Amino acid sequence: MIAVRPARPDDAERLSNLHIEGFDDAWSAVAIADLLRSTGVFGFIAELDSKPAGFILCRQAADEAEVLTIVTAPAFRRRGIGDDLLHHGLAAALAGGATSVFLEVAEDNPGAEALYRAQGFGAVGRRPGYYLRASGAVAALIMRRDLNR
Numbered sequence: 001m002i003a004v005r006p007a008r009p010d011d012a013e014r015l016s017n018l019h020i021e022g023f024d025d026a027w028s029a030v031a032i033a034d035l036l037r038s039t040g041v042f043g044f045i046a047e048l049d050s051k052p053a054g055f056i057l058c059r060q061a062a063d064e065a066e067v068l069t070i071v072t073a074p075a076f077r078r079r080g081i082g083d084d085l086l087h088h089g090l091a092a093a094l095a096g097g098a099t100s101v102f103l104e105v106a107e108d109n110p111g112a113e114a115l116y117r118a119q120g121f122g123a124v125g126r127r128p129g130y131y132l133r134a135s136g137a138v139a140a141l142i143m144r145r146d147l148n149r
């Protein structure tokens with residue numbers, strides 16, 4: 001059974017291990033623990049039968065929130081975990097007073113873009129050459145969603 005709960009700084013090792021499974025330039029446990037102790041940063045971890053399955057980190061300042069990162073372990077993808085984590089992040093941002101949420105997604109990541117579009121995000125900008133890959137630079141799409149509707 002999937003359970004989602006708030007992420008704590010002492011989850012950082014688990015979260016970093018999940019991040020390694022999702023990104024080439026994964027974040028260290030120290031960096032994640034520091035983030036989770038920073039003002040305005042919050043996150044959720046999804047556990048499937050007590051095994052870490054995914055997480056989301058968000059940051060909020062005044063009425064704007066941002067999705068910093070989201071990842072589902074490869075073995076657990078396409079079971080609704082990313083969707084569930086995003087719902088939790090957006091609900092917490094709304095509860096904290098945010099009226100809009102931003103995120104960035106690489107243009108070569110159509111799966112993540114589909115997840116965001118399905119939850120009401122739309123493209124509002126583009127940063128050319130934002131992500132550096134071995135194969136070359138890739139643009140970031142900036143996406144935004146209003147929360148008060």
Ligand SMILES: CC(C)(COP(=O)(O)OP(=O)(O)OC[C@H]1O[C@@H](n2cnc3c(N)ncnc32)[C@H](O)[C@@H]1OP(=O)(O)O)[C@@H](O)C(=O)NCCC(=O)NCCS
Binds near residue numbers: 081082114
């Ligand atoms: C993006 C990611 C978090 C999605 O997690 P997930 O748990 O597999 O997502 P869900 O199962 O909740 O998917 C919800 C919906 O998003 C869309 N979606 C998710 N992954 C998709 C994919 N690979 N291709 C197409 N659509 C996809 C679908 O609409 C899906 O609904 P469906 O399965 O009913 O068709 C996951 O693929 C991941 O960790 N990728 C590596 C890290 C990453 O790219 N993070 C985002 C950085 S911006």
